[in-house]
Amino acid sequence: MKTIEPVVFPLNLGTATILNAYCINDNLNNAATFYYSLLSDTQSKLQEGNLTMTGEDYNGWATNEYAYNWVATQIDVTITGDYVPPVPPQPEPIVEETI
Secondary structure, three states, X not given: OEEEEEEEEOOOOEEEEEEEEEEXXXXXXXXXXXXXXXXXXXXXXXXXXEEEEEHHHHHHOOOHHHHHHHHHHHHOOOEEEEEOOOOOOOOOOOOOOOO
């Protein structure tokens, strides 16, 4: 995951500050599909989708940095920082009922 320039979503849905992306399919010949999501500071998902890299873009893909930059260009966001570690989901608190 990488930090990005903030993307404000309408209707107070939130502000994305993190880009998450990874390859979900690569035919090892001429195409790769990437999953991406835009996350808030708390890593709540605000947008997600899939993108397919082909042609010269696929031929030029040799590093994760290249893939992140390609995804960012496709969805029109600007990467501003390096890797952001994921935050593990927190379990819901157990609420005991009293009778």
